[in-house]
Amino acid sequence: MRVIIHVDMDAFYASIEQRDNPVIRNRPVVVGADPAGGSGRGVVSAASYEARTFGIHSAMPISTAYKRCPHAVFLPVDTEKYCRVSSGIMALFHEYAPVVEAVSLDEAFLDVSGVQRLFSGAERIARTIKERILSEHRLTASVGIAPNKLLAKMASEFDKPDGFTVVPQERVQQFLDPLPVSALWGVGKKTDVRLAAMGVRTVRQLRAVPQQDLESIFGKNGGSLWNYARGLDDSPVEAGRQAKSISNEHTFARDETCPEVIADTILQLSEKVGFRLRNRRLTAKTITFKLRFEDFQTLVRAKTVDHPVSLSEDIYAAAVGIYGELNRERRPVRLIGVGVSHLGESGGGQMSFFSEERETREQLSLTIDEIKKRFGENAIRRGPRY
Ligand SMILES: [Mg+2]
Structure with missing residues (x-):
C-alpha cells in the first residue's frame, strides 16, 4: 500500500506579502496586475483569505476584483521572492521524503511509502513539516495524507486553510x-x-x-x-518532474499599436521567460507566442527550433518572428505572451557547438542572471534592439 502526502501552501503569494508587512495582515490582499482604479486589464494571481470573503479568487479579472473590494491592498507579483521562499520549503520536504514531486511553487506530493509503511508514521512526518513551515517560514500549509495522489490532493483541499486531513484506505468511500x-x-x-x-x-x-x-x-x-x-488512482509521484512549460504575458494598459513598444515588450517577456528557464537549468525546443487583439480574438502559434535554446535573445528572435507573421496588418494589440515548452535539462556539453561569439553572449546572460538573483529582477533590463 502506498502512503502519499500532499502539501499545499495557503494563499501562498498573498500570505508571503502579509507575513512581510504587518500592516496588511488581516486585510484583504490581492496579488496580481495593477487594478488601475478599476480599469486595469490583467488578472488576479492570488487572493488572501480576507479577500476571498469578497468573492475574489485567482485568475479573475483584476477589474472585477477591484469592483468587489476597492479597499483591498493590491500588490504586484514578486515571482523572484516567491521562488526563494518556495525553494526553502521544497528543501524541507526533501529532508523527510525520498520522492518529492513539486507541482507548482506552493504545492508538492511526497511519497513516503518507502520509509513509512503506516499512516501513523506519515502523520508524524506531515505534522513536523507543517510545524517547521510555520516556525521557519511563518506560513501555513494544508496537508492531505492518503493511499494515492488523487485522494491526498482532495484531502489537503478538504479543510483549507491550515488543514490536516488523513484518509486511510478504509475510509476512502466515506470521505468521497x-x-x-x-x-x-x-x-x-x-x-x-x-x-x-x-x-x-x-x-x-x-x-x-x-x-x-x-x-x-x-x-x-x-x-x-x-x-x-471509487478513489482509484495509480499515478506515480514523479521526483524531479519539471514544469512542462514556462510563460509570461503582458496586458497593455491601452490597446497598443506602436511597433517599438510591442517589440520591447516581447523582449522583456523573453528575458523573464529565459531567466526562469536558466534559473532551473533547463533548455527549450519550442517557443510559443500568444497574441490577443482589441476584439479579444486570440491567436497562439508555436515554433520548434533545431537545437534547444535557453538564451533570452533566441526566445526573442522566435517570438518576434511569430508576431510579425501574425500581425501583418498591425492591428491594435491587447495582450502578448511568450512561452517555452519541450523542456530539457541543460547539459554542460552543449556549449561546444556554440561559436565563440555565442559563448560570450551566453556568459553575458549568466552575468545578468547573477545580478538579478542578487539585486532583484528589476535591477537590470535589456535595452531595446530595434
Ligand atoms: Mg496553494
Whole structure:
C-alpha cells in the first residue's frame, strides 16, 4: 500500500506579502496586475483569505476584483521572492521524503511509502513539516495524507486553510461520497454541467452510474471518472518532474499599436521567460507566442527550433518572428505572451557547438542572471534592439 502526502501552501503569494508587512495582515490582499482604479486589464494571481470573503479568487479579472473590494491592498507579483521562499520549503520536504514531486511553487506530493509503511508514521512526518513551515517560514500549509495522489490532493483541499486531513484506505468511500463531483480531478465546468444534467451532483451519485454509460458519454475520461469516484488512482509521484512549460504575458494598459513598444515588450517577456528557464537549468525546443487583439480574438502559434535554446535573445528572435507573421496588418494589440515548452535539462556539453561569439553572449546572460538573483529582477533590463 502506498502512503502519499500532499502539501499545499495557503494563499501562498498573498500570505508571503502579509507575513512581510504587518500592516496588511488581516486585510484583504490581492496579488496580481495593477487594478488601475478599476480599469486595469490583467488578472488576479492570488487572493488572501480576507479577500476571498469578497468573492475574489485567482485568475479573475483584476477589474472585477477591484469592483468587489476597492479597499483591498493590491500588490504586484514578486515571482523572484516567491521562488526563494518556495525553494526553502521544497528543501524541507526533501529532508523527510525520498520522492518529492513539486507541482507548482506552493504545492508538492511526497511519497513516503518507502520509509513509512503506516499512516501513523506519515502523520508524524506531515505534522513536523507543517510545524517547521510555520516556525521557519511563518506560513501555513494544508496537508492531505492518503493511499494515492488523487485522494491526498482532495484531502489537503478538504479543510483549507491550515488543514490536516488523513484518509486511510478504509475510509476512502466515506470521505468521497458526500463531496460534489467538481472536487474530483478532471471535472471542470463543462463536465460538471453535463453530470448535473444527468442528475449527478455528488460522488455517491456518480458511483451509481455504470462504467459503460460514463465511457459512452465522456469517452476515455469516462473511465477515469469511474475510477476517481471509487478513489482509484495509480499515478506515480514523479521526483524531479519539471514544469512542462514556462510563460509570461503582458496586458497593455491601452490597446497598443506602436511597433517599438510591442517589440520591447516581447523582449522583456523573453528575458523573464529565459531567466526562469536558466534559473532551473533547463533548455527549450519550442517557443510559443500568444497574441490577443482589441476584439479579444486570440491567436497562439508555436515554433520548434533545431537545437534547444535557453538564451533570452533566441526566445526573442522566435517570438518576434511569430508576431510579425501574425500581425501583418498591425492591428491594435491587447495582450502578448511568450512561452517555452519541450523542456530539457541543460547539459554542460552543449556549449561546444556554440561559436565563440555565442559563448560570450551566453556568459553575458549568466552575468545578468547573477545580478538579478542578487539585486532583484528589476535591477537590470535589456535595452531595446530595434
Ligand atoms: Mg496553494
